[in-house]
Amino acid sequence: AQSVAQPEDQVNVAEGNPLTVKCTYSVSGNPYLFWYVQYPNRGLQFLLKYITGDNLVKGSYGFEAEFNKSQTSFHLKKPSALVSDSALYFCAVRDSYRGSTLGRLYFGRGTQLTVWP
Amino acid sequence: ETGVTQTPRHLVMGMTNKKSLKCEQHLGHNAMYWYKQSAKKPLELMFVYSLEERVENNSVPSRFSPECPNSSHLFLHLHTLQPEDSALYLCASSQSTASTDTQYFGPGTRLTVL
Numbered sequence: 001a002q003s004v005a006q007p008e009d010q011v012n013v014a015e016g017n018p019l020t021v022k023c024t025y026s027v028s029g030n031p032y033l034f035w036y037v038q039y040p041n042r043g044l045q046f047l048l049k050y051i052t053g054d055n056l057v058k059g060s061y062g063f064e065a066e067f068n069k070s071q072t073s074f075h076l077k078k079p080s081a082l083v084s085d086s087a088l089y090f091c092a093v094r095d096s097y098r099g100s101t102l103g104r105l106y107f108g109r110g111t112q113l114t115v116w117p
Numbered sequence: 118e119t120g121v122t123q124t125p126r127h128l129v130m131g132m133t134n135k136k137s138l139k140c141e142q143h144l145g146h147n148a149m150y151w152y153k154q155s156a157k158k159p160l161e162l163m164f165v166y167s168l169e170e171r172v173e174n175n176s177v178p179s180r181f182s183p184e185c186p187n188s189s190h191l192f193l194h195l196h197t198l199q200p201e202d203s204a205l206y207l208c209a210s211s212q213s214t215a216s217t218d219t220q221y222f223g224p225g226t227r228l229t230v231l
Contacts, residue, residue: 043222051217094216107160
């Protein structure tokens, strides 16, 4: 069965410091991994995805994520956090396995990131 | 967010009302989705449409009725809802239902059922 875990409900960092939002996954086949961000009263905005190739994926707003197959992780990172990065972050996975449900994205519960000045 | 729009943004309805949520995508995509986002729970996939044909119904109660008249528009018709149906309803679209395709989300409709 496919699943995603975001072990931290909340992450707090100071502006200018590096940030990491953790994500681990479980799939039957090869994983396709996504990160989204949600600002208050807004929908989810796509940040980046890993399909294949280089394990380090770069995305919008200076974010990047590292795919680690042995640890089944896809942590989101940014070298220098901004106050405006404060939002709810969701990791999601889809399965390459042919028997998997069509179109189904499995989401984590979300991690609230707070960047303080 | 102009790629996928949703109306209304907020909706308050009684349990006996009938209302509809509307979603429109301006991205030329062929697949559209309805999700439910409740507090403290992961996003729940409700329905998937591909080329205007429903391809998945994720055990959603019949008081929710989707409609996809063309590849750009998606509706969610609501009737005799329950207070536990109060949530943020998100529409998304993607080029196809392939696992590698990115889903793009609208801003959502905040639904409150009294």
